[in-house]
Amino acid sequence: MITPEKAIRFLKSKPALNLSQIEKEAGIPSKTLHKALSEQKDIPAKHLQSLDTALRKYGYSDAQFDKAQIISIVNHKGGVGKTTTVINLGKALSLLGNRVLLIDMDSQGNLSQCFGVHDPQEQIIDALLHNTPLPLVPITDTLYLTPSDIRMAYKESELANSIGADRRLALKLEEARENFDYILIDCPPSLGICTTCSLVASSSCLVPIQPEASAYHGVESLFNRIAEIRTYINPSLTVKGIVFTMVHKNQSVHKSMMAHIRENYKNFPIYNSIIEVSTVIKQSQVAKEDLYSYSPKSVSWQQYNQLATELIAL
Numbered sequence: 681m682i683t684p685e686k687a688i689r690f691l692k693s694k695p696a697l698n699l700s701q702i703e704k705e706a707g708i709p710s711k712t713l714h715k716a717l718s719e720q721k722d723i724p725a726k727h728l729q730s731l732d733t734a735l736r737k738y739g740y741s742d743a744q745f746d747k748a749q750i751i752s753i754v755n756h757k758g759g760v761g762k763t764t765t766v767i768n769l770g771k772a773l774s775l776l777g778n779r780v781l782l783i784d785m786d787s788q789g790n791l792s793q794c795f796g797v798h799d800p801q802e803q804i805i806d807a808l809l810h811n812t813p814l815p816l817v818p819i820t821d822t823l824y825l826t827p828s829d830i831r832m833a834y835k836e837s838e839l840a841n842s843i844g845a846d847r848r849l850a851l852k853l854e855e856a857r858e859n860f861d862y863i864l865i866d867c868p869p870s871l872g873i874c875t876t877c878s879l880v881a882s883s884s885c886l887v888p889i890q891p892e893a894s895a896y897h898g899v900e901s902l903f904n905r906i907a908e909i910r911t912y913i914n915p916s917l918t919v920k921g922i923v924f925t926m927v928h929k930n931q932s933v934h935k936s937m938m939a940h941i942r943e944n945y946k947n948f949p950i951y952n953s954i955i956e957v958s959t960v961i962k963q964s965q966v967a968k969e970d971l972y973s974y975s976p977k978s979v980s981w982q983q984y985n986q987l988a989t990e991l992i993a994l
């Protein structure tokens with residue numbers, strides 16, 4: 681049966697639902713759900729059975745909340761907004777009521793640095809090579825980070841030559857999956873062992889694309905790699921979608937490139953939410969903060985928040 685936490689996470693993931701209507705259908709006192717969401721009051725246990733029945737009509741299922749969705753943010757082109765997407769999508773998902781783990785699979789360590797984690801003593805590469813526990817650095821109550829730094833680059837060939845290299849992250853995340861709703865993996869700008877490990881461990885992948893010719897040309901080889909991973913190692917890997925990043929909304933080149941990609945890749949979900957170019961994003965990263973903490977009213981934060989809502993609904 682549904683738990684109060686799952687009910688709240690479900691309702692937060694669907695902000696358009698009419699709470700009064702659900703309360704009526706479940707036969708529970710009015711404002712019960714409003715209070716649970718806005719004042720963080722408990723939903724009394726006696727209402728859970730009828731709430732369970734009512735919410736299933738709106739798409740709730742236990743399976744949805746049992747294990748984390750593992751999503752690789754991937755594009756071997758550098759500087760397209762992968763790390764920025766992991767930070768802010770992760771934050772938005774956590775504020776929408778989910779427990780979120782961010783994994784830094786890039787030896788540049790940008791994700792870790794953006795949260796002020798430098799020179800981490802315990803990092804993902806050690807867990808992969810020596811089967812030690814997954815390091816978890818708390819960022820907030822519901823947002824955690826597994827960090828990396830340049831040491832991963834020194835040990836990458838050791839990982840590549842290890843037995844079962846490409847399955848090691850998947851195995852490591854099996855336990856963590858029980859404790860989170862979303863695990864987002866920040867992939868490096870390459871199709872090497874770290875990206876392969878990430879895709880093998882993932883239930884899906886999200887591809888940020890800057891709508892420019894140079895960014896578009898490499899996309900075909902990325903989708904070929906995803907297809908290979910699916911064929912040979914991880915048949916359940918899906919494409920969670922394409923998100924346009926660093927968009928100049930009024931530039932005709934960007935507009936026509938986005939239209940072209942929407943047409944050519946119409947078999948994949950392409951998000952309506954786009955992330956425009958904005959200096960506040962750079963400023964937030966200099967300040968080592970996510971966009972919500974740095975500038976909650978910024979358009980960029982709203983765009984990432986909208987992306988999170990769209991991704992949950994997909």
Ligand SMILES: Nc1ncnc2c1ncn2[C@@H]1O[C@H](COP(=O)(O)OP(=O)(O)OP(=O)(O)O)[C@@H](O)[C@H]1O
Pocket residue numbers: 757758759760761762763764765786788790867868869925926927955956957958959961962965
């Ligand atoms: N929408 C945006 N508007 C302006 N600047 C952005 C935007 N998104 C990201 N940036 C900036 O662009 C740079 C590259 O972004 P990011 O690090 O997220 O890309 P990446 O794909 O992870 O790069 P890499 O391939 O090197 O890992 C960073 O300085 C970041 O602050």
Ligand SMILES: [Mg+2]
Pocket residue numbers: 762763764786790866867868
């Ligand atoms: Mg990056």
